[in-house]
Amino acid sequence: MTNLDELRTRAAEALDFPDVWTRHAFEAVPRHQFVPDTVWVVEDGVYRPFSRQDAPDRWARLVYNPTQSIATQVDDGAPALAGGDVPTSSISEPRAVVSMLAELDLEPGHRVLEIGAGTGYNAALLAERVGAGRVITLEIDREVAVGARAALHRAGYGGVTVLEADGEQGWRRDAPYDRLVATASVTSIPWPWVEQVRPGGLILAPFRTAFCPHGLARLTVSGGRAEGRFAGAVTFMAVRGQRARPRISEVFSAESWEESRESKADLDVAMLLDPHAEFAVGLRLADVAHWSQDGGHWWCSRDSWAYVADGAVYQWGPRDLADETAAAVAWWTDAGRPELFDFGLTVTADGHRVWLGDPSEAWPLAAA
Template identity: 55%
Template sequence: MTADLDARANAADLLDGAGCFPEQWMRSAFMAVPRHRFVPDTVWLEDPAGYRPFNHTGDPARWLSLVYDPREALVTQVDDGLTPRGTPGQTPTSSISALNAVFTMLAESDLHHGQQVLEIGTGTGYNAALLAERAGPGHVTTVEIDPAVCEQARAALAATGYEQVTVIRADGELGHPPHGPYDPVLSTAAVLAIPYPWIEQTRPGGLIVTPWRTAFCSHGLARLTVHDNGTASGHFAGATTFMTLRGQRPRTRIGELYTTKRWQEARSSPLTPADLVTRLDDPHAAFAVGLRLPGVAHWPQEGHWWCNNDSWAHADEEGTLHQWGPRDLATETATALDAWHTEGCPTLFDYGLTATKDGPVFWLGDHDHPIP
């Protein structure tokens, strides 16, 4: 057995043992598609300075083990491909998803032979090949916004026998009407709002499966059924974290709002309650807060920061809160956490989403209990 087949077989056993192949076709597809042939020779590994290139020729065995690691994504592009040569990259912008996340999404997509499938975010092309194994030749359309990534994926698909996958270089938020209607639409990039063309291009009763995030919280997986009234709804089905669609990347205004002068002007007080940020360690709590505080970003950095379009807050490691702007973002976070606790600390699986032309509506349990 060659090294790549051995790595694939070992990964299959690990995935199988973790319950990642709920249907037999998934293991068969995994064994059929040579994942390593979709990964560029150069990938990007994180270190304290950022992301540095790692080439296959430097350590082929390690490269192969990274490709077939069941639990870790592998970064294939940083900074939208604009990183100056010889400098570390700062922001991962394309990757091949972790295998356990790949098959979680495939399971939620309820794929069947003969369906027309639209994939948003081609990336390496690996996921499109898995989709083609299930849906069949000529039934998969995949859209990629980055021209270089798109060409690499198109070449990899052709070289591995999946030339009947249609690869489109375009903005995935627009879908691809000519090959619709689809069932399902499957996105490999997270969204903050469901692009309405996805709903329009999915047949009634069809599925949209996409990673979901808020400005506050980066993890979620939406599984929505499209209705004939032009909406799509369903519960959140998982806690996967993916890169965000380019057109929907959260961009905080902290660089504009924070200045030395405003730091000096900021209101200072003890953080109340003192355990506010540790309560956010619960991923279900953070998810619920994100639904209630649209547009509010939160991240740890030498303490914890919050920011929206006109205010910021910082809780330092000594427990002092500094806030500037009209909103009290820390208190709003505490209020949202209290509401989540009053509701019985529901998991993210208890929440749902209705996507409309005017934007998302969130609810707890069912549509009759919208999140205020």
């Protein structure tokens, strides 16, 4: 039988801990106590249930894989008989968890609001640093919240407050907080988060655009705004209120294909394989979805689409999305190919603005 404590020790040895406390927390919190006996794994493109009882050693290795996240719920708890389509709750990979904890700059005694309890594991790690009674975690899904609360009690972190609530609204009753951390991604920072963090406090949230799924916003609250640079390239599932899929079925049809404008490709789509280029283009075209499929590339906005394959471009609607992407890539190249970390975000009650290097030269972030 696999020794779970030994696996946790091995995982700790494989991780790059930025400070002493994050390693202590990882070694102290039994991750396996926060993973359900039945999880979801991808088989033939579909999420299927996987039971600890059927393969305990495989389950244990999955739990303590440093680079493996685990889906603990799919399709909001109502998967089809054939299997699940979309993961809707998970326990994040240890590598991402540790890096985000380090970015929080936590000190003992800080009051922390977590958005997205999930299994409760991250809240337990937070509690190791600040004390269980200083952590409030919100979970929109009742069943998930019940599971997180039970796991925290079993593992000795019953002092953490788990509330069934819409995380986008925060939890005003116990504000202000020193830190607010989200474990689900957003395309816009909810204004209640800014209002509920004290001046000088931090907001840390996975951030995505319709174009690019990865990003991590680290914002300091001050003077009626939250502002800061992007601190990483993590990818998380979206908060429930900001889920969105490309609207391709609403704008693409046989008729629009016949009406599309055809031209030669003036875009090296391979450039978008660079995560920094993809992120930068996403900030310029935040409302445009992009994905590859069967050797071609698609773009889609509310009223336009584009398709590139075999050196040809097909575009339809009032916008030329492939051309806009080419212009954004050229802008990024002319700017010296800046990294994700060179960009920043400013959030005010009036909206979001993004910038490269200098906040005074920001541009509006388009709504996805």
